[in-house]
Amino acid sequence: MPAERITMRQAREIIRLKSSLISAHEISRRLGMPRSTVREALKRAESAGLSWPLPEGMNDDALEGALYANRRSKRGHRRVEEPDWAGVHRELKRKHVTLMILWDEYIAANPGGYSYSRFCELYRAFEKTLSVTMRQTHVAGERLFVDYAGDGVPVVVDRLTGEVRMAQIFVAVLGASSLTFAKASWTQSLPDWIDAHVSALSAIGGAPQLIVPDNAKTAIVKACFYDPQVNRTYADMAMHYGTALLPARPRKPRDKAKVESAVLIVERWLLGRLRRRTFYSLSEVNAAIGEMLKNLNEERPLRRLGATRRQLFEEIDRSALKPLPIEPYEYSEWRLRRVGVDYHVEIDAHYYSVPYRFARAEVEARLTVRGVEIFCKGERIAVHLRISGNRKHTTIPEHMPSSHRRYAGWTIERIREDARKIGPATAALCEQILEARPHPEQGYRACLGVVRLAGSYGIERVEAAAERAIAIGAKTYGSIKSILDNKLDRKPAPKRAADAAPILHQNIRGPRYYH
Known part of the structure; x- marks a missing residue:
């Protein structure tokens, strides 16, 4: 049953939603229309070379004409110029580039070339000759696939005992150019996982739009087909680099076929050549890996594409990557x-x-x-x-x-020190207040109050008030405050009578004994 014709308002909304990488299934659900209708509209938009935002000034009539006009094949002479299919394949990795655009360019250069339908048919035939992973469509700078190799590299960690420890090999590969990165670490734990990502992005020199990991427990807290829960630290790292995480679906190896192929290449190209070498540290392993990666990325052309991974990276991925932040991510x-x-x-x-x-x-x-x-x-x-x-x-x-x-910064030692700064009388008064209590801390607030009176009445007056208080035996904060309020500190203290002098003797119990 053919898909129904849609309004131009619906067509605009379909094209806009698709530009936000929303699936046809989700678009059909949001707009309440059959998926077949959405797919047909997207197919017509792609054939017409339309993407969001639409060309300025394109009204509904122009949009309808672009979507539903029957294009006539441009047939030329019997002698047909063969397109550069490898170049077509590379160009399709660029953002917003479609077969319709490339066919228009091909026809402009070769007026007697293939019709559009024949052009597409021949390209699909060429695409089938590529490897399985190369037949997947990867947009420039869009995805970085990451995983660990199944096998590690043995490292001698103790020269005396000959103890050997296996180093784990982290692998990352860009989808469009297949530029490959690898690094050895001791474990697959979260700190090593994050450090390997930071090193990979630094080596690439930019950040992709998406990072596609496996459903390893290090990265994914809870694997789910629809809504996987990503480790908080891992998500924090992705946010730092302005990228997003798109875990592969559980039990869907084709979601990460690119990195599976890269892992296989690393295991055969790197590990196979390192099998007879003896390493005594991770730095030695990573130095050897770096040399072999240079050969893999820069000296070995990809089959049927006629270019190395590094050349494809510079041509396709480099300009599409996001710039790295000034500071690398700090593990947290x-x-x-x-x-x-x-x-x-x-x-x-x-x-x-x-x-x-x-x-x-x-x-x-x-x-x-x-x-x-x-x-x-x-x-x-x-x-x-x-x-x-x-x-x-x-x-x-x-x-x-x-x-x-x-009271946070005040201690008895600090109060004594501040009292000494006011004067000897104040220091002596505070000592008497502290000694008069069963426990020194019970006189804490009284002494603190006396010291703080200097801020309101001045150091000279507080010192004079302390002298008067000692003379009359007043050992409370209230007495000092009363002396200052009534300005008694400016008057001489009353002299004790000669017979009123206290008698101090060890056998005299004193008034405290009878309390």
């Missing part, structure tokens, strides 16, 4: 934590403060080698230098409530 881990009632978060046996209003909240901590960032609902609420686990606290004063902040 994410931890889910709950803030304590003391507005501190415990991370690796150390406690970091957050603003007190987030006490008891659930937060996420991003850990790097040097720092700790704490987020709540996507908002960064605290940043600290990372400290080794010592069961101590790192507290930023601004994170504390005002009632805590007021």
Whole structure:
């Protein structure tokens, strides 16, 4: 049953949605029309060389004419010029380039050339002669396929005992040019996985639109056909480089056939040639891999395309890649934590403060080698230098409530030091206040209040008030404040009578005994 004719408004919407890499199935669901109709519209748009945005000034009549006009084949003389099919194949990897555009260029140069239908038929026949992976369509700079080789490289880690450890080989390959990268690491764990990606993007000199990994547990938290859950650190790395992650579907090896082929090439081209060499470090392995990759990418032409991987990369992929950020990605881990009632978060046996209003909240901590960032609902609420686990606290004063902040930096030693700066009388008074309490910390606030009076009344007046208070035996904050308020510090203290002098003797119990 032929697909129904659509309105030009629908045609514009179909072309626009397709430019956002939305599938025909999803477009049909959004617009409420059969998939066959959507596919037919997309096929006509491709044949007409139309892409979003449409040419300026193209009205509905012009759009309808482009989509539904019956193109007549341009038939020429009996002698037909054969197109450069390898060049056609390379050009199709460029963004927005279609067979219709290439056929128009071919006809412009060869008026007696093949008709469009024959041109397409001959190209499809040429495409079938390529390898399975080469028959997949890969747009320039669009996808980087990544995976680990099944076999590793043996490395002697102890020259005395001869202990051998297998180095894992990470492989990355660009879809359009097949430029290949490989690097050895000790494990396939997340830190090595991220480091290999950073090295691959640095070696390529740009970032693709998509990175296509396997469903390895390192990269994918939960494999799912429709909505796989990507590791948070891995997603963070992709965001840093402005790219996106598109995990291959479970049990769909053709989704990553490009990297499967590259892994096979690495295993045969690299590992096979390294089998008789002895390595004593990862750096030696990576140096050997680098030499062989140079030969693979720059000296061996791809079959039937007549160009090396490096040449294809410079011609096709280089300009389509996104520029790398100024700083490479710094490895980080994410931890889910709950803030304590003391507005501190415990991370690796150390406690970091957050603003007190987030006490008891659930937060996420991003850990790097040097720092700790704490987020709540996507908002960064605290940043600290990372400290080794010592069961101590790192507290930023601004994170504390005002009632805590007021006393946070004060200690008995500091109060004594500040009292000495005011004067000897103030220092002596504070000592007497501390000694008069059963425990020195009970006189903490009284001494703190006396010291702070210097900010309101001045050092000279507080020192004079302390002298008067000692003379009359007043050892409280309230007495000092009263002396200053009533300006008694400016008057001489009353002299004690001669017979009023206290008698000090070890056998005299004193008034405290009877309390």
